[in-house]
Amino acid sequence: MSTFSARVKSVINDNDLQIALSKATTKLSSGREASIASLENADLIRDMARRAKLNILHNLDENLLKFEHRLIDNGVNVHWAEKGTDACEVVIKIAQKRGIKKVAKSKSMVSEEIHLNEALIKAGLQVIETDLGEYIVQLADDRPSHIIAPIMHMTRHRVGEIMHRHLNVPYTDDIKELARYAREKLRSEFLSAEIGITGANFGVVETGTICIVTNEGNARMVTTLPKIHIVIMSLEKLVPTLADLDLMLKILARSATGQKLTSYTTLIHGPKVDEENVGPEEVHVILLDNGRTGIFGSEQAEILGCIRCGACLNICPVYKNIGGHAYGDVYPGPIGSVLTPGLKGLLEWKDLPYASSLCGACKDVCPVRLDIPQMLLSLRKNAIKEKIPFGLKIGMKGFGIITAYPGLYKFIRNIGSLFLRLIGRDGWIKRFPANWLIPTDLLNGWTKVRDFKVPARKSFQDMWIEREKSYE
Amino acid sequence: MSEKPQKIQLFHTCLVNEFYPEVGMAVVNVLEHLGIEVNVPLRQTCCGQPAYNTGFQKDAKKAARYTVELLSKTEGPIVIPSGSCTDMIIHQYPILFREDTDFLPEVTAVTKRCYEFTQFLVDVLGVSKLGARLDARAAYHQSCHLLRGLGIKKQPASLLENIENLKIMTIEEKDECCGFGGTFAAKHPDISGSIMQKKIRNIENSKADMVVSCDMGCLMHLEGGLHRKGSTIKLRHIAQVLEAGLQ
Known part of the structure; x- marks a missing residue:
């Protein structure tokens, strides 16, 4: 796979992307700000929601078993999956056993994480994405770039082109018209699919309830029309009680889109019962680990409290400039920079914790107050135990020693300062010439986009000492 | 009301010492104008943030331990003209040092004495009007560690509002990071x-x-960017504008 820096290079000057990102993130962020501001006791609700999520994590194994019992009591079939491939296998078996060929999906990040679509198609199944954004992703054979807005990287003109090319409809960039195209096409698919697949926003331990929120209503279609409904839910999605679910719902949509609630909030307790005339005959819940238990005991365990609102993406100066694809995996932005190394291994993903200026905006907007900057710092601490450039290691060792010996510090600073002043012109360096004294690579990272100011001839301490002497 | 301090220790930060000595002098002048005696512990080096933020916590710890031991030997409030170093x-x-239970009390004793410069002026000394006067149109850049790390927002604003003739210009997206981020600036220049x-x-x-700010890191980065563009916009630490026109 390409490196993080290479991926950044390929997107940073993409004008369409910059326009799309700026429009969408500004809208979502300002929506969030206004709607959280209008929520009475928002701080208290956020604190309580945080506590509810962390309590679940502290006692995860017990909560999972309790949740499983409730599900079974509700007539739900429960499956446990350690890896993504295991979960895909469960879905394929359910379909094959019944000779089913067509499944409809509502938007689910966990299904992206486990590459469910590829696995199902390989097994001979037809998969239809019913979320508008995901549907366009599927048409264009693209990848989502945001956890709640999958095609944030596209302008509406691009969406118009995709629909025109793949659906044989006249080109338009009118959003209403584009939505109508998708609706017409998708309606018949809903009616013919025999399995509906969703993720879960929350699972309520107390009642065995699965909660799904959407704005398009597609999840409600996917969970009622096909005769089988399969939920893929990662382990950390639990909340203790319905009262806690209420807390989560108060902050989830507000943080995500600025809505008080999403247009549809679906609570599922199990398959259709006798007196009901709609609903699936079978409901399956697949409880998926896929690396989460590895994060559980680490300094980043708190990240499992994330409720996937996407607020940290929308506020992040880095995300806003590079978009989701540059992060290289399913979960982009600040949350992804913690989650991806945790799920998939730090060695391969150690660039991500460094993809942050540590500005702290993510922590500020997180509805459950996850301390993402601190988790990034602890990942950086672990990252330097892996392979790192020798020069950097020696440099930092030197830093630790020099800063603890003021005489040595002064000596090295004087040499460095003199050297920098010698290569500077009019007090500035536009590019560092190759030399053996200073780390030119790193410093020319600085001069790539800005000039380097050379140190002052007289340091502050020199000035101070001079002044003290003049008083004597 | 508790008694106001008479004397402070100045932790001037390495950036001010090497690149912006005039900022250090401005801090001294403002404090002395208010009748505060300034002491500069001359054996101070760096708070350790460059190593810490890059992940080299062991090396950062050496700088941190040294700084704590040095400052422990001094008395009175410690004033730091940087939101970022203060937050560090x-x-x-x-x-x-959370697992270093023997040393932690010494660390806490020092951290309790630390104040960012504007925080010290407004919250400790109760001063927001110094009698400064400056003919300029200034945009205030609130650095992230000052704003979000320390929650310092009103203090610099009230100090700036009270400067005679200074026109405060509002910048769009004022809460947004400037992109500095320490070694991030060099590691991810794009x-x-x-x-x-x-x-x-x-x-x-x-x-x-x-542009006025409480952090020379952000200003050094912005100054380098503006200089490359050939811009004439000046960059000033808040102490420099507070010093202007003082009698």
Whole structure:
């Protein structure tokens, strides 16, 4: 796979992307700000929601078993999956056993994480994405770039082109018209699919309830029309009680889109019962680990409290400039920079914790107050135990020693300062010439986009000492 | 009301010492103007943030331990003209030494004495009007560690509002990071530069002729970007504008 820096290079000057990102993130962020501001006791609700999520994590194994019992009591079939491939296998078996060929999906990040679509198609199944954004992703054979807005990287003109090319409809960039195209096409698919697949926003331990929120209503279609409904839910999605679910719902949509609630909030307790005339005959819940238990005991365990609102993406100066694809995996932005190394291994993903200026905006907007900057710092601490450039290691060792010996510090600073002043012109360096004294690579990272100011001839301490002497 | 301090220790930060000595002198002048005796512990080095933020916590710990031991030997409030370095000492030192139970009390004793410069003026001395006067249009850049790390927002604003003739210009997206981020600026120049260009655009649109901040890290980064563009916009630490026109 390409490196993080290479991926950044390929997107940073993409004008369409910059326009799309700026429009969408500004809208979502300002929506969030206004709607959280209008929520009475928002701080208290956020604190309580945080506590509810962390309590679940502290006692995860017990909560999972309790949740499983409730599900079974509700007539739900429960499956446990350690890896993504295991979960895909469960879905394929359910379909094959019944000779089913067509499944409809509502938007689910966990299904992206486990590459469910590829696995199902390989097994001979037809998969239809019913979320508008995901549907366009599927048409264009693209990848989502945001956890709640999958095609944030596209302008509406691009969406118009995709629909025109793949659906044989006249080109338009009118959003209403584009939505109508998708609706017409998708309606018949809903009616013919025999399995509906969703993720879960929350699972309520107390009642065995699965909660799904959407704005398009597609999840409600996917969970009622096909005769089988399969939920893929990662382990950390639990909340203790319905009262806690209420807390989560108060902050989830507000943080995500600025809505008080999403247009549809679906609570599922199990398959259709006798007196009901709609609903699936079978409901399956697949409880998926896929690396989460590895994060559980680490300094980043708190990240499992994330409720996937996407607020940290929308506020992040880095995300806003590079978009989701540059992060290289399913979960982009600040949350992804913690989650991806945790799920998939730090060695391969150690660039991500460094993809942050540590500005702290993510922590500020997180509805459950996850301390993402601190988790990034602890990942950086672990990252330097892996392979790192020798020069950097020696440099930092030197830093630790020099800063603890003021005489040595002064000596090295004087040499460095003199050297920098010698290569500077009019007090500035536009590019560092190759030399053996200073780390030119790193410093020319600085001069790539800005000039380097050379140190002052007289340091502050020199000035101070001079002044003290003049008083004597 | 508790008694106001007479004497402070200045932790001037390495950036001020090497690159912006005039900022250090401005801090001294403002404090002395208010009748505060300034002492500069001459054996101070760096708070350790460059190593800490890059992940080299062991090496950062050496700098941190040294700094704590040095400052422990002094008395009175410690004033730091940087939001970022203040946040490092107040919030990150206790994390660095959290398992070092023998040393932690010494760390806490020092962190309790630390104040960012504007925080010290407004919250400790109760001063927000110094009698400064400056003819300029200034945009205030609130650095992230000052704003979000330390929650310092009103203090610099009230100090600036009270400068005679100073026109405060508002910049769009004022809470947004400038893209500095320490070693991030050099490690990811494409991202850092892209964030910086947006900040520069907002500064230019504000029609300010001066950017004022409490952090020389952000200013050094912005100054380098503006210098490359050939801009004439000046960059000043808040102490420098507070010093202007003082009698």
